[in-house]
Amino acid sequence: MTGPILVTGAGGVGKTTVSAALGVAAAQAGYQTLVLTVDPAKRLATALGLDELHNTPTANKTLPTLWAAMLDSEASWDQIARSHAPPDAADRLVNSEFFHAITRHFPASQSYAAAEAMAQYLDERRWDVIIVDTPPASGGIEFFTAPTELTNLVGGRLFRWLTGGAIPGRRELFNVAARPALRIVDIALGSDLLERVGAFLFDLRTTYDGLRTRSQEIEKYFRKSTTIVVTTSDPAPVTEAARFFKELPQVARPPAAVVFNRTLPTAWEKAEIPANTTRPLARNLALWAREARRQETVRDEFAARYRTKIVSIGWQPTAPTDLESLAALIDETGLLTDLID
Template sequence: RDGRDHGLAGRRRPGTPSGGGGQSGPPRSRRPFDPQGTGGRDSHPSPLPPRGAAPLVKGAHGGPGAPLSLRVVHPGRGGDAHQRPTGEGGMTRTVVVTGAGGVGKTTIAAALGLLAARRGLRTLVVTVDPARRLAGALGLGNLGDEPQPHEEEPLLWAAMLDSTASWRAVAMRHADPDVATRLADNEFFKAASEHFPASQSYAAADQAVTYVQAKAWDLVVVDTPPAARGIDFFAAPAQMADLVGGRLLRWLTGGPLPGRRFFYNRAARPVLRLAGSILGSDLLERVAEFLLDLRTTYDGVSRRGRQIEQVMREAAILVVTTADPAPVQEAVRFYRELPRLASKPAAVVFNRALPDSWIDPPMPDGASPELIQVARMWGAETLRQRDVREEFSSRYGATVATVPWSTLPPTDLKTLADLMEKASGVPWEGLGLD
């Protein structure tokens, strides 16, 4: 990374508060960090007891390209439950909450969803966070990949995507039923779904867009994966199309799709014969079957990728960060790369912001030297955070919002609602929440 970005994020600060969307415990001093520091921490809301099961009923598979037949039971604006068949609702807006890991984006997504629901919007909050912190913050237990209603908030729903299950759904959607079943049961397909860098992000984006296209909600808030490169969530559609239609796969399977007995490309046969002698013909046959079946999904995956990209280009994107160096570096990368992959971020949200009143707090008469030193330390940290935000805004022309630091992480609806009520600079109109 270039030195300019280090200059933005790499200032020394005397300490940092810990915690999630809010923070647990008092601020404690830590050693100064360098430009390669690690930055924010994970949030730790406590999970609550399990609640009811999700009422989303998935329709039967109708072959590649068949429309989904979701029927979602959910409350109307007045709070009365009713059926809203897929495609019969109005426009569904999308807010994507992204950023580096450990900056509290899951909590921000939950707080936004709660705020939207309380403003009269049927709202679904979707997370792909394997830590399942969203369930605790929302007061929902046993969160799964089917939207689950909140017992106390009639317009609020939540779901956590299971990327393995979503990946199976991808196969069912883009291949003929027999091929889809073979793919889903193939060990190489399972390995690809778990280990190919873009696979989990693609499956998550695919399922999130399914919720958007169902038109069963007014707003879908998507909390992106806590990956080392969260930008992969937006790049995944193109990467998946490259995987199933890429040069290596075409070289192995030949130009047009042949019959299974003519599977191997002439140029590939010597290599594959050698591989067969080493690995065994049975293993090679299973690999061959997997590759050919995978290639048949290319048209569907490409078409779906374009749909995902379109939804992401129309979405309002919030990049969540803290003023620590590593998250700021990620925020810079998001701000630079997102316009190419999706849309320009609506705002960069600095979470855990210290109040400006800490910069020069009044000291009581007779204050001890230790108290004065601590006050000065946190005053300097508050000033550093403000400088980072102002420089980010001026350098990149970004809309900058802040969510204040709090002493405890939000573990119930009240503390979750307070989080966004105290936020400043959030472009509510751009998010459809004005």
């Protein structure tokens, strides 16, 4: 295997469906394939063989080369604390309300947990193909920058903000009176919040060396990865897709392809309407033809601007939810061959 296949794009465009379709196609081609996903629709989860919440890889009953796992970022974080902090500090961390606040609310936190899980399965070398349905991000290439962001956060950025300079010793931090700014903050927040957060930050910092080493390993995998961007032809997801072309080359290879989901047939744009067509049906085609034309303009502009391979997936009323129709979704696009050969 060369590296992971990372499926990115804005929320609601069908990333999970495309990830699953690629997974099924690769598994059917005989590759041991693992799909890592975040929050699949129920019917899609069932198709993948994830009837219950599994955050360890599970083989599909009808297609045993297809494996899937759901990413549970909360559980991943406890594991991250345990593998990088000394046992006593790890115990305090996983029970700390501040730890849960950071892991839940730090923007790149879910991305980091997913990247860590990806690296763990790549380390195991049990699969030929690993496909990551990247978690919803606060935008752009967050999935790729999360390891560095988090390492910086843990490594002292919080401390430096707190004290305005070097990373302090335990005693200096709590000598609140010595720093007027901290004194004001202490008054504003009352009670002993400053002290509690300070103690937490010391525990958090014990994960720094481990996290830094791990982040470098994850970034090495990113550089070997193949990214595909999924979008629809709507303005917001297209803008999001464009960001990957601008930002990704800083940290990994540029996207290998962009998948336009929910595409309408271009043949509708100039279709002739037979004379015996009823008014509602003629009007209906006219509406969808306008939409097809709008979509084509968007795709053409994108292709001209970013000179990338464009793959179109047709609009289907219901998302496919069995293995055959998932594979059929990308069968004719040639996407799999592009990615794996």
